[in-house]
Amino acid sequence: QHGRVKVKTTAQQEEEKRKEREKKLKIYVAARDRKEGVFDDEALQLTQQLLSSNPDFATLWNYRREILMHLEDADEMQKLYEAELSFLEACLKINPKSYGSWHHRGWVSTRLPRPNWARELSLCDRCLSLDDRNHCWDYRRMVVKVSGVPADQELEFTDRLIGSNFSNYSSWHYRSTLLPALHPQAPEVCRQPPLASSPRGPQSHRVCEEQLLKYELVQNAFFTDPNDQSAWFYYRWLLGRAKSVGLLLVLDGQPLQVDWTSVHPRFRHSPVWICDLPPGTINDVTNEHNITVHWTGNHAHRDCALYTRTESWCRDTATDQELFSELSVEKTSVLQSELQSVKQLQELEPLNKCLLTIILLMRALDPLGYEKETLAYFQTLKQEVDAMRSEYYSDLCSKFMIENTILKMEYAEVRVFSICDRSLTSLCHLDQLLLVTHINLSSNQLQRLPPQFAMLQCLEVLEADNNFLENLEGIYHLPRLQEVSLKNNISSLPDLQPLASCSQLKRLDLRGNPVTQTASVESGLAELLPSVTDLLL
Incomplete structure (x- = not known):
């Protein structure tokens, strides 16, 4: 069938096939016998026969590891595992992309009394030279970590691979793991004009040069082949690594050097950025100051009058394009x-x-x-x-109900956001609630307050009773938060850990929570949240 000519087999050939099937069956039975404690040399040979032809049999690799551990001998351990490495090289010649073989080699290498990491690194080099998308990348990262290969040396290795083939997703991805190790603090965007108050020193100039070289490499890649996606993905990541968001703060016509931070450490990209004005920049004699924030990325800016004794803000309506658009x-x-x-x-x-x-x-x-x-x-x-x-x-x-509530709130021109008993399962559009001081999310089906919740920098009162909250990750450094009500939610004390970042928290209502039934909960809360003076259990 399928275009193949059917050839009759002789009795001798049939007999040979029968013996081959019996042989394979014996090996499979051996794999089954691992539960019966069969861990001898014969079992090792049987698993080797099958894995030599099919190295993707994960169960047999697990069985083989158990056999090896039973056969370990202090005097012969090096010899035993060196032989296993030789066998693995044979398996990798059959299938260089076998995840099971690479994983097993990593296990064997860590058990060798005297491992030869230089040899293992050379093996990875050979495999990647034959196929730059080989599945040995995870193994290489393990070898690099254990043997202490410098990150800059590995970065040069990716340069060579990318130089020979720009369409190399694995190498681009590996670079994205190496650069943060070499430069833990992401360099500022080099094209941002320097401020008079912050002259660039030799160190910042060196980092800037290095950053431009990284841009040049990836630009060469996508100018060579604009339709290849691997370089574009890396380019987007590289642009996003810049710690500076391209924001320039000008106070009363004078540019200021400030540190912009996102509202949550998990965010590199965020619609909300925060900065503290340097001490002494606000003149208390003058009640009004003019602030302009320039976004150097697309030459946009926003102006705002800052009053020293009251709140000040400048914002666009949330109904304009972002949530709703007017129809003709x-x-x-x-x-x-x-x-x-x-x-x-x-x-x-x-x-x-x-x-x-x-x-x-x-x-x-x-x-x-x-x-x-x-x-x-x-x-x-x-x-x-x-x-x-x-x-x-x-x-x-949930998304639609939140959008409707934002629209109603804007029409009423209030700073209270209340959406109770609407069966909400998720929160969204929190960047539209920056000025909200009181939020009520009670009687819904929320399981977490996401990191985006940290955008609510003006929030003073939070009510989230009668939900299924177990994760309060989003309550992170909310500088004005004073009251929190979490009745019938929290089950353990560690779930409340994010509240410790809110220094102004005074009142906490935990009535009806399973956490209140745990031993010494009051002393634990007093230690975790020393600022709370009104605790309801």
């Missing part, structure tokens, strides 16, 4: 017509997935006017139409 009369007419058509289909097929299309059309036309209908359609989707994707619909519904 023509677009509105077309979408309204489409909505009526899809609704007709829905009347004929009530349990059809067209409900999601109806929801999206309603969102585009009038998110607040169709809010009740939208919620009803989501319930039908989750319970009757597409229960397998109920979590997706819950997250999407």
